[in-house]
Amino acid sequence: MTIDLLLFLTLALVAVATALGMVTSKNTVYSALFLVLNFATVAVFYILLGAPFIAMSQITVYAGAIMVLFLFVIMLLGTERLNSANILPWQRPLAIILAVILTVEAGYLLIFKSNPTAMVNAPDASINTIGSLQSLGMALFTDYLLPFEATSILLLVAMVGAIILSKQDKNEKGGAK
Amino acid sequence: MLEYVAIALMIVVSTFVALSAIGMGELLGPKKKSKAKDVPYESGMLPYGEGTRRIPVRFYLIAVLFILFDIEVIFFLPWAVVFRQLRIFGLIEMAVFIGILLVGYAYAWKKGALEWE
Numbered sequence: 103m104t105i106d107l108l109l110f111l112t113l114a115l116v117a118v119a120t121a122l123g124m125v126t127s128k129n130t131v132y133s134a135l136f137l138v139l140n141f142a143t144v145a146v147f148y149i150l151l152g153a154p155f156i157a158m159s160q161i162t163v164y165a166g167a168i169m170v171l172f173l174f175v176i177m178l179l180g181t182e183r184l185n186s187a188n189i190l191p192w193q194r195p196l197a198i199i200l201a202v203i204l205t206v207e208a209g210y211l212l213i214f215k216s217n218p219t220a221m222v223n224a225p226d227a228s229i230n231t232i233g234s235l236q237s238l239g240m241a242l243f244t245d246y247l248l249p250f251e252a253t254s255i256l257l258l259v260a261m262v263g264a265i266i267l268s269k270q271d272k273n274e275k276g277g278a279k
Numbered sequence: 280m281l282e283y284v285a286i287a288l289m290i291v292v293s294t295f296v297a298l299s300a301i302g303m304g305e306l307l308g309p310k311k312k313s314k315a316k317d318v319p320y321e322s323g324m325l326p327y328g329e330g331t332r333r334i335p336v337r338f339y340l341i342a343v344l345f346i347l348f349d350i351e352v353i354f355f356l357p358w359a360v361v362f363r364q365l366r367i368f369g370l371i372e373m374a375v376f377i378g379i380l381l382v383g384y385a386y387a388w389k390k391g392a393l394e395w396e
Contacts, residue, residue, distance in 0.1 A: 149283060159353050167346040174342050180333040239357030243365055243372060250354070251372065254379040257347045261383035264343040265392045268336045 110150060117143040130176045134169060141165040155235045340392055351380055 117140055124136035141164045148157035242250055319326055354376065362369055387393055 155357065163346070163349060163353060167342070167349050171339070171342045171346060174334065174338050177332075177334045178336060178339055235357055235360050239361035240364065242354075242357055243361060243369055247372060251375055251379075253354070254351075254376045257350060258379055258383040261344065261347050261380075262386060264340060264347075265387055265390050268340045268343075269390055269392055 106150060110147070113143050113146055113150075117147075131173070134172050134176060137172070138165050138169050141169070152234060153238075155238060337395065344387060344392065347383070348380075351377075 120136045120140040120143065124133045124140065127133040127136060141160060145157040145160040145165070148154070148160060315321065355373075358365075358369065358373055365372075
C-alpha cells in the first residue's frame with residue numbers, strides 16, 4: 103500500500119508540474135508536449151485505480167489522437183510562438199476569479215461535505231485483469247445503455263460540424279477563392 | 280500492480296536508449312561551432328523566411344474524422360468481451376450505435392471529406 107501511495111505522490115507532483123508547464127510555456131508546441139506527459143501521468147492514475155482499459159483509452163485517444171489534433175490546430179493557425187501582445191487583456195482577471203471560486207468550492211466540499219465511508223463503488227477494482235473490462239462492458243451495455251447510444255449522436259454531431267466548418271461546397275469554391 | 284513493472288521497465292530502458300543516442304554525440308564528439316555549420320542545410324541552399332509553415336486545413340479534417348472513428352472502435356472492445364452474455368440484445372444495441380455513425384460516414388463520403396483534393 104505504501105508503494106502505491108509513494109507512486110501516487112510522485113506522479114501527482116509530475117502531473118501538477120506538467121500542467122503548470124503547459125500553461126506557462128510560451129511556445130505552444132512545448133505546451134502540447136507538456137500536455138502529452140500530463141495525459142500519460144493520468145493514465146497511470148487510472149491503472150492505480152484498477153481501471154486498465156480506461157488507462158489504455160487515455161493513452162490511445164488522448165495522448166495519441168487528440169494531441170495530434172491539437173498539434174495540427176497549432177500549426178494550422180501558425181501560432182507556435184505567442185508574443186505577449188497577443189495575450190487577451192480582460193480574460194486574465196476573469197480567469198483568476200473563476201479559479202479562486204473553483205478552489206474555494208472544492209475545498210469546502212472536501213472539508214465539510216466529504217464522507218469517507220461512502221466511497222464510490224468501483225466495479226471490481228480489486229480484479230486488475232480482464233474481469234474489470236468485463237464488468238465495465240456489462241455496466242456500459244445494460245445500466246448505461248442510453249448514454250452509450252447518446253455517444254454515437256455526439257460523435258455524429260462532431261463529425262458533421264467538423265465537415266461543415268472546414269469543407270467548402272464545391273459550387274461555392276470558385277467564388278470564395 | 281506487479282504486472283505493470285515490465286511496462287515501467289520498458290519505459291525506463293527505452294528512455295535511456297533514446298537519451299543516450301542523443302547524448303553520446305554531445306558528450307564524446309568534438310564541438311566546433313560556426314555560423315555556416317548551424318544553418319539547416321550545410322553547404323546547401325540558403326534558408327529564407329520562417330522555419331514554421333502553416334499546414335493546410337485538410338489535415339485537421341482528416342484528424343477529426345480519425346479521432347471520431349477511433350472513439351467508436353474503443354467501444355468495440357468492452358462490447359466484444361461481454362458479447363456472449365448480452366446475446367442478441369448486445370448485437371442490436373451495437374447495430375444502432377454503428378448505424379448512427381454510418382450516417383456520419385455517408386455524409387463525410389458524400390461531402391468529399393475523405394478525398395484529398
